[in-house]
Amino acid sequence: MGELTAMAIIIGIIHSGIRLATPYLFAALGETISQRSGVLNLGTEGIMLMGAFFGFYVTFVTGNPWLGVTAAAFIGVLMGLFMAVVSVTFQAEQGISGIGLSLFGLGVSSMLFKTMLGTVEGVKGFSELQFCITGTFCLANIPVIGDIFFNHSILTYAAFLLVPIVTYVLNKTTWGLKVRAVGQNPEAADSLGVSVNKMRYAAVMLGSALAGIAGASLSISLLGIFQENMTNGIGYIAVALVYFGGWAPLGVMLGALLFSSVNALQLWVQVLSLPIPSDVAVMLPYLLTIVALAIPFRRSLQPAALTKPYERGEN
């Protein structure tokens, strides 16, 4: 009996870990694209909140979570455009402009929620897939494996599927090559006829669309509710995960899983009321991130022109 519950708990933790990785993955993969082009988008937090709200609102009004996700991606693109105008065209200090965008997103999403919804309890978003092959046989019902790998929302699978997709796009397509070029050596890219700013606009807007979806995955898939400031720092963690993962989608995924697993662990510590102060447990992932940021070899992986605005003929 004791062993069985221990097993169930471990399965539960792994399942939650994979599930909770969804928003981190969407946001961090989006941020990866943006940073590879040389733009540090610290506005992810605010973009996620806007995506969370609009995704929730559209799902609530239409009853269709797919429309909700589309709306979240669209508002993400708009927020990304705003970020790009400020950070690329107006060459603003990216560490600060992102904080501004995050405050803007926090303010607008909270205000709209209060005035447009206010008392709405929740929506029926994406439900867990069961992978039923025949009427009675479902992959989700397989012991252990079914609990861990099947039985997730479609957005969770989409998030993990994005890992190879983003890897492929960044490394094997011309578009990806251009994105990396403007992030690594904008002068050289420019001299070869690549429009540095245009590529950065595209990368930031695409990355922000993913950040918007990340927010929606939180509000309409994981939780089914919207709350003021519901991301509670996930957007900033996502930015750190990109550093953590060495600017590569696979590394980012490992970081996201690590983070979400610690979160899941901490949830279970609370559920089981284990004698570990939960405040200390919550601290762990942040400490871990700082430690990871200090690992020296990462420096060589960082896009050389990250946070550096490009101006023709400056040098």
Add this chain to the structure above:
Amino acid sequence: MRKSKFNRETFDRLIDALMPVFAALLAFAIGGVILALQGVNPLEAYKAMLVGAFGSKNGLADTFVKATPLLLVGLGIAIAFRGGVINIGAEGQLIMGALFTTWVGLQLGEQLPGAVVIMISLLAGAFMGGVWGAIPGYLKAQLNVNEILSTIMLNQIAIQFAYYLLRGPMIDPAELAAGTNIPHSARLPKSIDMPRFTDVARMMGVDQTAKDLGIQGYLGELYGVLTEPSRLHTGFIFAVIMAILVYIFLWRTTIGFRIRAVGLNRHASRYAGMNVKRTIILSMTLSGAFAGLAGAVEILGLHHRMFEPTAVSAGYGFTGIVAALFGKLHPLGIIPSSIIFGGLLVGGDKMQRAMQVPQVMITAVLGLIILFVVSTDYIVRKRQAKRIKPVASDETTQAESA
């Protein structure tokens, strides 16, 4: 001919100097559009805000109460910026400062004269904030860890650490006894409350009200702020003195010069024989110390106990960035700037009550102000570049002596 050129230049410089104001006006205009879209008359809403913040003695007192931590945090942000590092960690530094101030205050209690304990507690807050700033500074200087990210992480760690202390070792014994377990500390002894304006006025023998003296209208309100009972404490005066000291430090001392030099050009400073790493750590430490001082002043002047960390920091770490940017990262410029943004926070609250506009609207406007102010830097640079070209050497010597 020469005279007209002089006028032109003065005009250009004035426009440059006023850029943050234009940026803020644009932010408010967009905020107004958002308000209008929700069926609220933006002019009425902004009027409610302005009158609420600056129109009466109560509003003014609250405005100065909020301007105090903004000014102190803003000074810290400015020091970091001047040193070429970005401190997003003022929230955490403020919380750590507030925690340590409370702890020291509770330990020393009434064993020493109140003024001495206040002084020690203030130093304690500055010290702990400084430690919380030194960590990312050290990581930046020695291991090249991005300070933006490390300070954001340290904010979260500070919040959790505060909850841990307030639920455990530092919890108010009364809460434990009552079994309610609300996470806050015991109240600090009254002897170490920072004096309020009204206390000072009474000490100086001022006991007449504005009505007694026949002072009417707005002047009467101003007189009321200075003398009548309100939450306004001398922390604001303290913060203003600090601003002047930071100005002297940055512009009149060698260490201050070194910080600014490293901020302007790290490589050149290294060639000039400056210890860049040590200067970076110093800028971050001082930056954190001022945020910690803000936390200390909030505890000693306003709250008199430590409670919910995010309610104590109250977003000052971020609003302080706006105040610092709007004050052009100049210690003396941050004084009026912090009063304006203190007023904005108070006015937002009043607007919510008067017009049913959610207060978070202010957060959105603050975000826009940041975005627009950092964008105007580029415009100013472009405009200056255009002007400097013909007289390049002249301008650089001016910039150096400034």
